[in-house]
Amino acid sequence: MKLGLNLSFAIKRCIESERLATLVAEDLDTKYVQFTWDLVDPGWPAQTRDALAKDYAKAFKSAGVTVESTFGGLASYTYSHILAPSPELRALGRDHLKNAIDMTAAMEVPAAGMPFGSFSADDAxxxxxREEIYKEALEIYVGLSRHAKERGLSMLLVEPVPLATEFPSTAADALRLMQDLDGQTDVPVRLCVDWGHAMFEPLFGTDANMDHWAEVVGPWMAVYHIQQTDGHYDRHWNFTHDGLVTPELLRNYWDRYGLTDQTYFLEIIFAFEERDEIVLEDMKAALKLLRAG
Structure with missing residues (x-):
């Protein structure tokens, strides 16, 4: 299995660029990361934002770590973006991803992604x-793909989420989005599927498993988030915690579907009040379990 780290574990902790790069490369012995926008906000003033982002990119490159993509984090996920109820909010959502694309380009990273967006409770x-807003969102996304190509990116990523008010949530939703964008965008759009989202039983029932997603949208899945879950909430627990996902399950899936270039990004969200030394030891222990799986 090709393992990587989404840098969510580091937010509000190890945020100095060289220190974080050294921690990933040496303490966690990991060569691939997904950079979270929780470390550098795409909405910050461009000159300052890009300088900070470039500093991270330089530090990781010097440490021998590849930043494969950048991705929306907790802060970004708060907002409805291009599925919001008003044109003004949808325009802000467009600008959010446009800014993230610019930041990603400044880092010389080839891909950027985030969830597509969320409807208001009434619109959902x-x-x-829903259909009216969705059609407008498709047009916005096609335009953003053009900007991504102009800035040198080679891919955009969409993450399905386990809420019925968002899109896509189901594998069928994800397939529709991929088919609606296919051939319309200037760079390929692919899925970043989170194991904890796909296994959310209250919404998906008997389809709450990764085999179902592989059957429906397998060719569109380019990246994975992995986390431990109980199937009842989007837990983002580490693999030192008991749950439905095991290293053996991850390995079996990887082998059965012949994955090669995809990356399993460990996306763990700790309580902010957890002690830093506990976080680091827990990350080391989880990676040891996954590598032995």
């Missing part, structure tokens, strides 16, 4: 409104 229950 109104099929006509």
């Amino acid at each position: 229950l109104n099929p006509a409104r």
